[in-house]
Amino acid sequence: MTTILAIGATGQVGRVVVDEALQRGLEVRAVTRNAAGARRSLADGAEILEAAATDAHSLRSLLQDVDAVVLTHGTDNDGRGGATFYDVVRAVIGALGDGATHISLMTTMNASHSSRNTGYEFVEWKRRAERLVRASGHPYTIVRPGWFGYQGPGDRQIDLRQGDLVTGQPGVDRRHIAQVLLEGALNPSGARRTVEVFSKAGAPVTDFEALFAATRADEAGALDGVLDTHNVPLTQEPQRVQDDLARLRK
Numbered sequence: 001m002t003t004i005l006a007i008g009a010t011g012q013v014g015r016v017v018v019d020e021a022l023q024r025g026l027e028v029r030a031v032t033r034n035a036a037g038a039r040r041s042l043a044d045g046a047e048i049l050e051a052a053a054t055d056a057h058s059l060r061s062l063l064q065d066v067d068a069v070v071l072t073h074g075t076d077n078d079g080r081g082g083a084t085f086y087d088v089v090r091a092v093i094g095a096l097g098d099g100a101t102h103i104s105l106m107t108t109m110n111a112s113h114s115s116r117n118t119g120y121e122f123v124e125w126k127r128r129a130e131r132l133v134r135a136s137g138h139p140y141t142i143v144r145p146g147w148f149g150y151q152g153p154g155d156r157q158i159d160l161r162q163g164d165l166v167t168g169q170p171g172v173d174r175r176h177i178a179q180v181l182l183e184g185a186l187n188p189s190g191a192r193r194t195v196e197v198f199s200k201a202g203a204p205v206t207d208f209e210a211l212f213a214a215t216r217a218d219e220a221g222a223l224d225g226v227l228d229t230h231n232v233p234l235t236q237e238p239q240r241v242q243d244d245l246a247r248l249r250k
Contacts, residue, residue: 002186003027005066007053007088008073010034010041012148013106016178017070019043024182029062054087059095068102068185072177085122089129090244093136102185103133103140106177109196111144112164112228114236127232128241130194131223135248139191141184142225146172146198157202160195160215163227173199183208192217194225221249 004021008014009030021028028046032038035050042048051058053073063069073088089105096103107126114124133140144164150171158176180197184190189212205211216226223245224231234242 001025001027002067003029003065004068004070004182004185005029005031005063006046007031007069007071007092008106009046010038011072011074013145013174013177013181014072015041015043016174017072017181018046020175020178020182021070022046024186026182029066031059031062054084054091056091056094059091063092063095063101066101068104068182069096070104070181070185072106072181074106084125086125086129086132086241089132093132093138093248096136096138098137101138102191103136103138104143104181104185105129105133105140106143106145106181109144109146109166110164112225112232113230114232124232128237130225131237131241131245132248134218134223135245137248139185140193141181141190142194143177143180143184144194144196145177146170146196148172148174148177151199152201154201155199156204157200158205158211159198159200160211161198162195162215162225163229164196164225165229166196166198170198172197179205179208184212187212189213189215192220194218194228 009018018028022045030046031049031051035048038048049062111126130142147169151173176199187209189209218226
């Protein structure tokens with residue numbers, strides 16, 4: 001049986017990830033800072049594990065025999081103290097070490113852009129976390145969702161795009177985000193993909209291998225998405241990010 005570790009499991013998308021994973025017959029471990037609260041909000045069948053997601057040592061034992069890690073945690077406070085999005089991803093990669101565990105990471109639209117263009121500093125830390133995942137050597141699927149819940153009533157089909165070029169308020173069903181995160185780990189063509197996900201009119205996707213196969217894989221060894229065009233030079237990243245990436249790329 002495939003086992004996933006969900007970090008951010010009690011969030012808007014994380015709860016749906018747990019539900020979708022259980023529907024697929026997967027074994028689910030959900031990491032939380034508050035086990036009692038998680039039991040009230042998550043579907044029955046998930047194993048609840050209480051741990052600090054930024055502590056690589058604590059995470060190491062939880063990752064034993066895990067096939068995929070799904071990260072849907074989120075914060076807009078990155079770079080301003082406290083536990084950050086980047087630090088969670090860094091800790092997970094450190095805890096995993098070498099191996100073939102798949103990483104499915106939810107970030108955001110415009111993650112490849114500088115905050116000088118977006119106005120949101122937290123987006124910079126999403127990009128930096130993406131770069132860590134690409135440099136880690138693990139198979140991965142990076143998912144940049146549209147606006148949660150802004151989809152139309154007939155938008156039942158997943159719409160994958162690449163290049164980080166979408167502007168405005170394109171909507172996405174949370175269930176579609178969860179499905180892409182999970183199926184990216186379950187299907188061979190989901191590996192080494194960076195995709196934006198939206199919802200559009202049409203029949204629900206049933207062949208996820210074909211869905212991912214219609215996209216392009218990131219270049220081996222690259223730090224950025226294959227079709228991204230607004231890439232920030234590595235020399236403009238904070239020194240600690242450059243150091244983290246250098247260690248991973250040795």
